[in-house]
Amino acid sequence: MFNKDYYIIYNPISGNGASSMIISRLIEDLKNNLYSFEIIKTEFPGHATQVCKQIKGPAKIIAVGGDGTFNEVINGAMQNSNRLILGFMPGGTGNAFMHDLNATTYEKAFSLIIQNKTKKIDIMKLVCNNIMEYSFNIVGWGMASDINSLAEKLRSFGPARYTLASIYHVFHKKSRRAKVIIDNQKLSDDFLFILCLNTIHTGKGMKAAPNAILNDGFIDVIILKSSISKLELLLLLPKIFSGKHILSKKVKYVKAKNLSIIPEKDEKLNIDGEMKQQTPISIEVLPKQINVLM
Template identity: 30%
Template sequence: MTKRKITFIVNPISGNRKQKDIEISLNRSLNKEIFDFEIIYTTHKGHATELAALAYMNSALVVAVGGDGTINEVSKMLIGKDVPLGIIPTGSGNGFARHWGISRNMDKAIQVINNFNIVRSDTASLNEKLFITTSGCGFDAHIAALFDKSAKRGFITYAKLVLKEFLRYKSLNYFITIDNIEYKKNAFLITVANCSQFGNNAYISPMAISNDGILNITMLKPFPLTAAPGIIFKLFTKQLHKSKFVETFQGKKIQIEHESENAHIDGEAISPGKKLTILVHHHSLNIIVP
């Protein structure tokens, strides 16, 4: 029987894992009776996309080993292709993997690959830039921009930035069009979600389904400081949409005009300008899931 080739594209600085961990786990847990594999390590931002462009042409599966940023980079070359995406989550947030129920335990994630169960997932784009989990503007985009400039990475650094900036950040005015219906809003943040969470089980859009051809919009309105603990509790217990400070919408095409230059895609800071067009791309990515 001809073995199927898997290419593992590994971000070596994602999370706290060591390079040898993936090699040890693959040799221990991957079904080598049916799979051959190659491991390639990224060396710079955007490198995973370059590697995936070559890998998908001679692989039965391309696996992103890293966080949502690495998955985003690999996915860019698999959109609309028959070759599926596999995921071994080693990042700090792992929103996409958590949404699909892929374990952060490396051996369990590899077992998902062995089972080779393929589903078709939606993806989305902001001003033609791909995202797989969430995009948005407002406070989370402000934090993403600061985090991008930070010398230190990881959840603790991110949490410190949130606490530091929370009291000084001011809500912004937005003009929003959702499937040709117009709104004028003042908001602390606006998130457009393909997946239910940012990562770390922070469920910004708990009702989001990643293969229904619809994007979910969560708008957090200005709120008093005393309401913050309740909002945070709801964020981590899948109840944020029940808060009186939250409005939710659904749509396929979302246009946003805002006062800031900052936005984010999958938690990565971008500066796309003050006019945003966000589109869903239905069933555009084949992925391996439990």
């Protein structure tokens, strides 16, 4: 599994099989450009992480899938002492990260990969109940997790499932009590949700953190307290697609180096679009950790 120009890791079930269709095109284009490569199909959760941990660098990885697949690849790369360079190909339903790269189509993503220009991006280090992992996109708690959890059950509705899940939880909004520590500043209150992002986008092109920069050394934090009314929330949420939600006085938007969420009741988190781990959680930004073809 070594000494190739590229190692292609893909999730065959991402995007309802979209990754498998992309692979055949990618193989043809790499052959036409005289690149050598090896293809690794993931077979179980965590498989991409295992593969990336074992690859001997320097090596270039092309991850084909959604944000969940990208998360696994990045977690493996962070545990690999060799120098890995990561390229990404959109094959999932949302592909929030590809929106930040302005490469949501196959053509744009392939162009970024073969141009061979890299930048180092920040990574968020997470510690949940003494379990450490990494995130490159989003950590969501509260309503953000509720929406993602319900959207998973509505996969038959395609991308519209996020909108449907959001509307449902507007009318069934749930308050959560927690202590939040942002760069040593403590806040105890009732919250609707907290989002911690390294990227501008989340979900299907939502500009949750419009001021985020992939390598600025900060986590972008969006906080919404539960005191907001259902009508205000209903009017606010559509603005997340343009990023104008942060203009609301109801929304607190800050940049931070560290953040902890300690709720009265522990619940699962939305980590890069996947429901996993549980609060309490501590998050620390690790500046310029991963080399990305972009």
